[in-house]
Amino acid sequence: MASNTSNAANNDVLLEIRGLRIDGMRDEKWHEIVKGIDLTLHRGEVLGLIGESGAGKSTLGIAAMGYVKPGCRFSGGSITFDGIDMIAASEEKKQALRGMRIAYVAQSAAASFNPAHKLIEQFAEIPLQHQKSNKAEAYADAKDLYGKLLLPDPNRIGFRYPHQVSGGQLQRAMTAMAMSCRPDLIIFDEPTTALDVTTQIEVLMTMKDIVEKFNTAAIYITHDLAVVAQMADRIMVLRYGELVEEAPTRIMLANPKQDYTKSLWAVRSFRKTPALNLGQNDNQPIISVQNVTAAYGSLDILHEISFNLYRGQTVSVVGESGSGKSTTARVITGLLPARLGEVLFQGQALPKDYRQRSKDQLRQVQMIYQMADTAINPRQRIRDIIGRPLSFYLGMNAKQCEERTRELLDMIELKPDQFIDRFPSELSGGQKQRICIARALAAEPTCIICDEVTSALDQLVAEGILRLLDRLQRELNLAYMFITHDLATVKAISDDVVVMLKGRIVEQGSKDDIFSPPYPEYTEKLLSSVPQMDPDWMRNLLAKRS
Amino acid sequence: MLSILRLTLQRLGLGVLVLFVVSLIIFLGVELLPGDLCQAIQGQSATESTVAACRKDLGLDQSAPTRYVHWLQGIVKGDFGKSLANGRQISELISVRLQNTFFLAIVAAVIAVPLSLTLGILAALYRNSWFDRTINVFTLSSISFPEFFVAYILILVFSVKLGWFPSLSDVSPDTPFFERLYKVFLPALTLTLVVMAHMMRMTRAAIINLMASPYIEMAKFKGLSRGRIILHHALPNAWAPIVNVVALNLAYLIVGVVIVEVVFVYPGLGQLIVDSVQKRDIPVVQACSIIFAATYVVLNLTADILSIATNPRLLHPR
Structure with a gap:
């Protein structure tokens, strides 16, 4: 594959990046965020860029358009797109290339479509701006592409506003928009990260299909290995703005060389130690949700939900967005009083509204949220954040609080002396989530509800959190209700699984039962939609489903 | 569309309620004045x-x-009672004055609103350029000086030194339209200078605020021109704050003209209210207050409805 050996191969190169350095402004100083990266992309090739947040993959991706975000600058190296120097080119020249020859598909289609205009208007303005076609031609082409991307009712869907179509449809409409001028290169920047797993696969299939159809080169940026395995011909692994490893997809998957790459590959192998008292399900459950129906306003969101939580065990509640997972948590904590049904704590009915619960009842059930950033007060020190439940629930004085806070920090594997006086802004994402765990533990609960606690974290960090939660569960005999949409996490951490769809439980049982055939229809669809590390997985699935 | 209609009716009802409360406050306020009329x-x-x-x-x-x-x-x-000072019907007294005030406000608005919006958009388009800075310094200075000062400076330059416009805006009901326009030019210019900064800076800020949003970044990645990005992608989403500030300033053009009218001896409602306060002509003061309140309510109502109506989520429900 050495591209510099023959002229023929060289002519085939579409994008060539050599020794690229990009600085970002942080704390009034320039820091290097891309540290001398080489990248070569051939016509029609799909290159996967993979890495954790902060690896510089998005920065590198949009740099291919000769663009850096405000507060960033090019500080070295070169970017050559089809013979054009993309750093030195004038703004006019870059503008003429963007949308026309290099297109971009963003992570959040909902935020990246202008809410004030119809989809097809936003499609047509690209060919009109670049004087590629007139309005009628552009509209006809849009409808054709909408059809190719399997959007429902392709002749009319373009005349809707962005808020009138679903997330998965928007993402496909954005891919269509990127295709409007038949560019040579498309940059996909985490295009399916915000989508549900069943939606993701539909979007991935159509994206792959259209890129192949028009022989478009693509840079596919993601943190999800299994996704990139389906999409890319070649994979580059990035970390801290540097290249870790680069190889064709199959070789990379089969035989990763660097330790860091191997650790990324290994994340999915974590399995919790099975609960010891699995056989004791005839014990009284710590929390029992019984026939709960709950509503926002007059609209029922949950329909007759029933399940149990036992000490020392984890129940995963899994489903797509809008399936009622978080609402269930709100009912248990009393934030949303159930309309019908009851929540029992050790056999005793809890008051429906948290305002009527005693301090002790409140203490027993604690929550950890997805966004640690918004769940802790940025103006409080760690000692105050963890100390608050100690003094509130347990009536500890200042000295006892300090002692206990240190113990708790030890439990979550953060050094007390180092962390106790820090502010949240001085912590990483994973550390903040650990603080949230410590705060929940401070109340000495018997049950903790974890609402998507690892979804916003990188895989390696998320794995650390899962291991910590697992250890704490064994040590403290805690019951977890683990809300997630990620089936890999479910496999890793659960004893029992509850599958939800549109406010109803469609299946529940032990993890082994759920994850072994025969599956009910929805669980089957959910499970089969989870991308596998096998590069042929999507093609095989497509063949099977059609 | 049904939801917009419902919202509009709701706001309308609220507006009537506000006016009722205001009338009560005005009446009670006057009742509480010490002494016997x-x-x-x-x-x-x-x-x-x-x-x-x-x-x-x-x-x-x-x-x-x-x-x-x-x-x-x-x-x-529509019957406000009789004036205590001269026994004439108040509605008769007010109607001429009100027309004059509205005329001045409309002339000022016709100059100020398009000018401030254009300047605001241009300032956002060429952010941090010399043009942006000049416009900002100019509008901020003009709003920082007291109105009477701006008015006297304009009189000094345009009527005393240059002699282009009269310093007195003494219009009467039978003044022809163009002469009227000529006579109110200086007060209208004064008002324009006073209200421009607010509207221009809000337009600039609302647009710049949106420039960081993902759909604007996307528009850049689509290779659209700068003008199209601002006019077609930022402005339609910036209407709500802009419309509200415009309404607030239009209301000011009507109820805040007292000083300008006194300086230019313009026979508007502001003059009338000042005279009536001096003469303790309480029914006239009450009537003027109600009219001012109604102006505020109506303009804010319009702004509310416009900002609701420019929201695509409400305009085109699922």
Whole structure:
């Protein structure tokens, strides 16, 4: 594959990046965020860029358009797109290339479509701006592409506003928009990260299909290995703005060389130690949700939900967005009083509204949220954040609080002396989530509800959190209700699984039962939609489903 | 569309409620003033019988709630009662003045609104350029000086030195349109300078605020021109804050003109209210207050409805 050996191969190169350095402004100083990266992309090739947040993959991706975000600058190296120097080119020249020859598909289609205009208007303005076609031609082409991307009712869907179509449809409409001028290169920047797993696969299939159809080169940026395995011909692994490893997809998957790459590959192998008292399900459950129906306003969101939580065990509640997972948590904590049904704590009915619960009842059930950033007060020190439940629930004085806070920090594997006086802004994402765990533990609960606690974290960090939660569960005999949409996490951490769809439980049982055939229809669809590390997985699935 | 209609009706109902409360406050405020109106009017010459006769004449011998109801009934029919100073019908007195005030406000608005929006958009388009800085310095300075100061500077330059425009805006009902326009030019210019900064800076800020949003970044990645990005992608989403500030300033053009009218001796509602306060002509003051309140309510209502109507989520529900 050495591209510099023959002229023929060289002519085939579409994008060539050599020794690229990009600085970002942080704390009034320039820091290097891309540290001398080489990248070569051939016509029609799909290159996967993979890495954790902060690896510089998005920065590198949009740099291919000769663009850096405000507060960033090019500080070295070169970017050559089809013979054009993309750093030195004038703004006019870059503008003429963007949308026309290099297109971009963003992570959040909902935020990246202008809410004030119809989809097809936003499609047509690209060919009109670049004087590629007139309005009628552009509209006809849009409808054709909408059809190719399997959007429902392709002749009319373009005349809707962005808020009138679903997330998965928007993402496909954005891919269509990127295709409007038949560019040579498309940059996909985490295009399916915000989508549900069943939606993701539909979007991935159509994206792959259209890129192949028009022989478009693509840079596919993601943190999800299994996704990139389906999409890319070649994979580059990035970390801290540097290249870790680069190889064709199959070789990379089969035989990763660097330790860091191997650790990324290994994340999915974590399995919790099975609960010891699995056989004791005839014990009284710590929390029992019984026939709960709950509503926002007059609209029922949950329909007759029933399940149990036992000490020392984890129940995963899994489903797509809008399936009622978080609402269930709100009912248990009393934030949303159930309309019908009851929540029992050790056999005793809890008051429906948290305002009527005693301090002790409140203490027993604690929550950890997805966004640690918004769940802790940025103006409080760690000692105050963890100390608050100690003094509130347990009536500890200042000295006892300090002692206990240190113990708790030890439990979550953060050094007390180092962390106790820090502010949240001085912590990483994973550390903040650990603080949230410590705060929940401070109340000495018997049950903790974890609402998507690892979804916003990188895989390696998320794995650390899962291991910590697992250890704490064994040590403290805690019951977890683990809300997630990620089936890999479910496999890793659960004893029992509850599958939800549109406010109803469609299946529940032990993890082994759920994850072994025969599956009910929805669980089957959910499970089969989870991308596998096998590069042929999507093609095989497509063949099977059609 | 149905939801917009419902929201509009809701706001309309609220507006009426606000006006009712305002009328109550105005009436109570006047009730709370110390002293007896008739005694104040007659001064030294007041005797018990003449004061009683005067009170009966003005209906002051009735209880406060009864008088309030009568006053309110009158207002609803457009009858504000009689002036104490000269016994003329207040509605008659006000209508000419009100027309003059509206005329001045409209002239000022026709200059100020398009000018500030254009300048705001241009300032956002060429952010941090010399043009942006100049515009900012200019509008901020003009809003920082007191109105009468701006007015006198304009008089000094345009009527004393250059002699282009008159320093007195003494229009009468039979002044022809173009002469009227010529005469109100300086007060209108003063008002323009006073209200421009607010609207221009809001337009600039609303657009710049949106420039960081993902769909604007996407528009850049689509290779769209800068003008199209601002006019077609940022502006339609910036209407709500802009419309609200415009409405607030339009209201100011009507209710805040007192000083400008006094400086240019312009026979508007502001002049009337100042005169009436001096003469203790309370029914006239009450009537003017209600009109000012109504102006505020109507303009804010319009702004509310416009900002709702420019929201695509409400305009095109799922």
